[in-house]
Amino acid sequence: MQKVVSPEHLFFEAPREQVFITGSEAVREAVRRANVDMAISYPITPQSESMHLVGDIFKEGYIREYFRGENEFAVMSAVAGASMGGVRVFTATGGPGTLRAFELFSTWSGARLPIVCAFMTRGVNSPLTIQPDTIEMSYLLDTGMIMLHAENAQDLYDYLLKAFPIAEQTEVHIPVGVFADGFFVTHTRENVKVAPVDIKLPPYNAYSAPVPVMDMENVPFRQMRDPFVMKSNYVSYAAHASWQQEVMAAAERARPSISSYLGGLLEVENADADILIITSGTAVSIAREAVAQAKQEGLNVGLVKIKCIRPFPTEEIRALTKNAKAVIVPEFNRVGWLAKEIKSIIPDNDKVVGAPRVFGGMTMPTQSILAEIRRCQA
Amino acid sequence: MTTKVNIRMSGLGGQGVVTAAHILGAAATRDGLISIVNPFFGAEKRLAPAESYVRISDEPIYERGEVLFPNIIMIFHPHVITMGKCYTMPFFDGLQPGGIMLINSDEILPLSEEEKSKLAALQARIFYVPATKVALEVAGTELSTNVAMLGGLMAVSPNLVTTSAISDSIAERFGGGKFVASATTAALDDVVKSKFGKLEQLVEKNMEIVDRGRQAVHEFLISRAASA
Amino acid sequence: MTKNILKMSPAFADIIPAEYRELVDNGPYGRDVGVAELGTFKELLEEHPLCAGCGLALALRIFLASLPAPEDTIVVGSTGCSSLVFPQAAVQNIHSLFGNQNSVASGLKRALKLRFPDKDKDVIVVAGDGATADIGLDMVMHSWFRRENITTIMLDNEAYANTGGQESGMSQQGTVLYMAPKGKNFPKISMPELAREAGCVYVAVGTPAQPRKLEKMLKRAIILARHVGPTYVQIMTPCPTNYKFKNNETVNRLKGLEKDGVFKPREYITAEAQEALNRLEEVSK
Numbered sequence: 014m015q016k017v018v019s020p021e022h023l024f025f026e027a028p029r030e031q032v033f034i035t036g037s038e039a040v041r042e043a044v045r046r047a048n049v050d051m052a053i054s055y056p057i058t059p060q061s062e063s064m065h066l067v068g069d070i071f072k073e074g075y076i077r078e079y080f081r082g083e084n085e086f087a088v089m090s091a092v093a094g095a096s097m098g099g100v101r102v103f104t105a106t107g108g109p110g111t112l113r114a115f116e117l118f119s120t121w122s123g124a125r126l127p128i129v130c131a132f133m134t135r136g137v138n139s140p141l142t143i144q145p146d147t148i149e150m151s152y153l154l155d156t157g158m159i160m161l162h163a164e165n166a167q168d169l170y171d172y173l174l175k176a177f178p179i180a181e182q183t184e185v186h187i188p189v190g191v192f193a194d195g196f197f198v199t200h201t202r203e204n205v206k207v208a209p210v211d212i213k214l215p216p217y218n219a220y221s222a223p224v225p226v227m228d229m230e231n232v233p234f235r236q237m238r239d240p241f242v243m244k245s246n247y248v249s250y251a252a253h254a255s256w257q258q259e260v261m262a263a264a265e266r267a268r269p270s271i272s273s274y275l276g277g278l279l280e281v282e283n284a285d286a287d288i289l290i291i292t293s294g295t296a297v298s299i300a301r302e303a304v305a306q307a308k309q310e311g312l313n314v315g316l317v318k319i320k321c322i323r324p325f326p327t328e329e330i331r332a333l334t335k336n337a338k339a340v341i342v343p344e345f346n347r348v349g350w351l352a353k354e355i356k357s358i359i360p361d362n363d364k365v366v367g368a369p370r371v372f373g374g375m376t377m378p379t380q381s382i383l384a385e386i387r388r389c390q391a
Numbered sequence: 392m393t394t395k396v397n398i399r400m401s402g403l404g405g406q407g408v409v410t411a412a413h414i415l416g417a418a419a420t421r422d423g424l425i426s427i428v429n430p431f432f433g434a435e436k437r438l439a440p441a442e443s444y445v446r447i448s449d450e451p452i453y454e455r456g457e458v459l460f461p462n463i464i465m466i467f468h469p470h471v472i473t474m475g476k477c478y479t480m481p482f483f484d485g486l487q488p489g490g491i492m493l494i495n496s497d498e499i500l501p502l503s504e505e506e507k508s509k510l511a512a513l514q515a516r517i518f519y520v521p522a523t524k525v526a527l528e529v530a531g532t533e534l535s536t537n538v539a540m541l542g543g544l545m546a547v548s549p550n551l552v553t554t555s556a557i558s559d560s561i562a563e564r565f566g567g568g569k570f571v572a573s574a575t576t577a578a579l580d581d582v583v584k585s586k587f588g589k590l591e592q593l594v595e596k597n598m599e600i601v602d603r604g605r606q607a608v609h610e611f612l613i614s615r616a617a618s619a
Numbered sequence: 620m621t622k623n624i625l626k627m628s629p630a631f632a633d634i635i636p637a638e639y640r641e642l643v644d645n646g647p648y649g650r651d652v653g654v655a656e657l658g659t660f661k662e663l664l665e666e667h668p669l670c671a672g673c674g675l676a677l678a679l680r681i682f683l684a685s686l687p688a689p690e691d692t693i694v695v696g697s698t699g700c701s702s703l704v705f706p707q708a709a710v711q712n713i714h715s716l717f718g719n720q721n722s723v724a725s726g727l728k729r730a731l732k733l734r735f736p737d738k739d740k741d742v743i744v745v746a747g748d749g750a751t752a753d754i755g756l757d758m759v760m761h762s763w764f765r766r767e768n769i770t771t772i773m774l775d776n777e778a779y780a781n782t783g784g785q786e787s788g789m790s791q792q793g794t795v796l797y798m799a800p801k802g803k804n805f806p807k808i809s810m811p812e813l814a815r816e817a818g819c820v821y822v823a824v825g826t827p828a829q830p831r832k833l834e835k836m837l838k839r840a841i842i843l844a845r846h847v848g849p850t851y852v853q854i855m856t857p858c859p860t861n862y863k864f865k866n867n868e869t870v871n872r873l874k875g876l877e878k879d880g881v882f883k884p885r886e887y888i889t890a891e892a893q894e895a896l897n898r899l900e901e902v903s904k
């Protein structure tokens with residue numbers, strides 16, 4: 014059976030074996046080593062395969078409980094119930110499933126539940142599409158959850174495993190969404206380095222929660238003398254407002270652990286270049302090819318990969334973009350939420366180019382980023 | 392090999408384009424190369440157009456998704472060409488100069504004059520392989536068409552991957568629980584496995600299909616056809 | 620929960636609120652007290668914010684007194700009047716969202732089974748008719764289909780009362796309420812029969828006008844849910860505010876509805892549950 018090791022050992026010290034797997038399989042390998050108590054599934058393309066595979070490791074005995082719920086709203090609710098009951102829980106969804114379940118994500122944060130959820134991003138209706146698109150991330154920006162965006166299957170494996178100890182710190186204790194672009198990551202097979210199968214994370218300690226665990230093993234006496242739900246008075250307003258601020262503060266307190274586990278909230282290549290590409294997810298991979306081709310043309314371009322969308326690396330981006338002449342933000346969605354985020358935090362934001370934007374399912378052509386680079390250079 | 396090779400496999404659902412891509416990518420990885428493999432992004436439906444993409448290089452590859460500019464196009468079914476069951480129009484859209492096309496068909500397929508002249512301008516090379524016929528003759532099932540196509544690929548691009556890596560990847564793909572297939576593919580896997588019995592027998596038979604596919608390839612000369 | 624958890628530090632005893640001290644000294648935890656003993660022990664509910672004469676208030680008081688193991692009971696609620704008392708009740712309570720109560724309870728029950736494999740932790744859903752029969756119906760029924768070991772209790776006031784008195788699926792046909800200005804045009808949903816068909820091993824329809832009978836139904840439902848399967852209790856709880864009757868008339872109204880055949884108490888039990896019940900009632904004799 015598996016031996017419990019420290020997160021640091023699992024992430025940084027244990028030897029790693031290279032395997033040729035898909036993103037969905039990377040989810041299985043992360044969950045296999047995450048000491049997960051319970052996983053709840055519901056099918057939606059392009060996520061389904063990952064939760065099939067989590068079901069397989071439940072059968073093999075790596076997870077203690079697993080079932081298929083009846084819809085995403087129900088699944089996210091059941092996950093909340095399990096988390097309130099003091100177990101480590103995992104689920105995954107994407108696109109329309111995310112929107113179907115939406116009411117729960119703010120609830121998870123508000124209830125201080127350290128749920129880890131993988132989002133395999135997909136376009137949302139209408140018209141019907143099953144193709145990759147990161148628009149759901151735009152909707153989730155203000156739910157209070159921590160948001161990590163994986164570039165490839167390796168990131169997906171790493172971020173999922175690391176999400177548990179980040180989420181479960183008492184001073185944080187809020188959900189972590191790990192986002193991977195549907196199909197581009199989930200269905201793509203590539204080399205991934207994984208830790209040995211016989212080690213796993215330490216178990217979740219239910220009483221690390223900053224709120225009471227719903228197990229009747231702690232004092233149940235009435236929580237409020239005058240419940241602020243439905244009340245209209247100063248105390249109820251203040252209680253709700255401070256609670257919301259505390260959820261935001263919890264995400265802020267996650268910065269040090271995200272930074273140490275992920276090696277920073279972002280990663281930079283050639284920071285001094287006049288032209289910077291800043292992006293996240295699969296668009297980073299496409300941008301890497303574009304940067305390499307630009308170099309062959311004699312163009313000097315830098316690349317910033319944002320790994321953590323919430324909390325946002327505001328100060329880091331301000332510093333990085335200070336001397337850049339142009340900032341190109343390629344995105345796999347129509348609204349350009351990442352470009353908006355960046356524009357909102359830097360003073361001379363007319364240098365931010367929110368392009369190319371690819372949506373509807375097409376693969377982003379490297380040439381479309383190159384075209385923006387050439388335009389900025391001219 | 393020092394340059395990146397982009398391969399697009401176009402066929403119909405159930406013909407094993409995704410499995411062929413997995414085997415090829417895994418073989419390249421075995422040979423110490425880097426590979427990224429992904430299927431077309433769609434719901435899996437038998438006999439609907441299906442595509443998969445393999446990128447192979449000796450340097451890191453970051454690009455993923457559809458291969459827009461293939462060096463090699465493998466056509467698993469004549470309907471890709473004759474009935475337009477294809478995600479790109481024409482079926483050779485994006486083919487790079489000097490590119491290769493490998494078509495599974497027992498007979499030469501009709502190409503329009505415009506298509507011929509475009510292909511001639513690209514200096515493309517076209518090869519035919521009766522992959523389904525080979526699969527039926529050797530294995531008694533059309534489901535092995537993909538393996539025969541891999542044999543054909545090894546004939547037209549002999550330095551891409553080694554025979555032993557293909558053999559090992561076939562063993563791994565059908566042999567154990569290590570590979571994961573989507574639900575529909577898993578169901579077809581069971582059919583393939585039931586055709587063969589033991590793993591050694593399965594690998595041996597599949598390698599025979601690879602060899603027969605390799606030998607059955609013949610080139611179709613566009614220049615002669617264009618002038619005829 | 621062991622009673623040790625409740626103990627007060629002597630140093631703080633003088634500043635602990637009186638109702639807490641009373642619960643420690645004379646609460647129902649680990650004691651065999653019920654509806655018959657009401658008035659002799661400290662009840663779990665401390666005041667309540669519901670309307671005067673509310674049928675829910677009476678039903679909830681009986682419900683809390685009927686719990687076979689209040690020290691190991693977690694109540695999962697839903698939005699609506701039914702949820703308003705629980706922040707003031709001395710059992711743990713989850714109020715998640717509107718309609719998702721049976722999903723939350725499913726996850727919670729399974730989690731507690733994992734963490735306390737040798738202990739019965741009673742997970743009980745208490746929600747209104749809108750939450751149970753309308754917005755949450757699919758999740759309620761799927762928890763039954765999955766045979767979750769939870770008890771579902773509907774407090775049926777035949778309306779959305781908390782939002783001001785709108786028609787619900789449990790309102791009687793013809794009733795004029797908000798959103799049914801011409802009168803409701805379909806019959807009251809047959810939830811007990813749906814529950815029976817969906818896999819509940821025990822189904823009961825009761826009234827707080829008969830407290831001892833209701834207590835028996837609730838105890839049966841909670842105990843059978845532990846090991847036999849899902850159970851459902853539907854409690855008729857008229858709403859004086861939205862149905863506009865005098866708030867000292869609630870119990871009389873309940874009796875009248877039953878007499879007129881509008882309200883029909885009933886009980887369904889599977890053979891397996893009956894057998895388990897016989898065994899349990901034999902042991903307790």
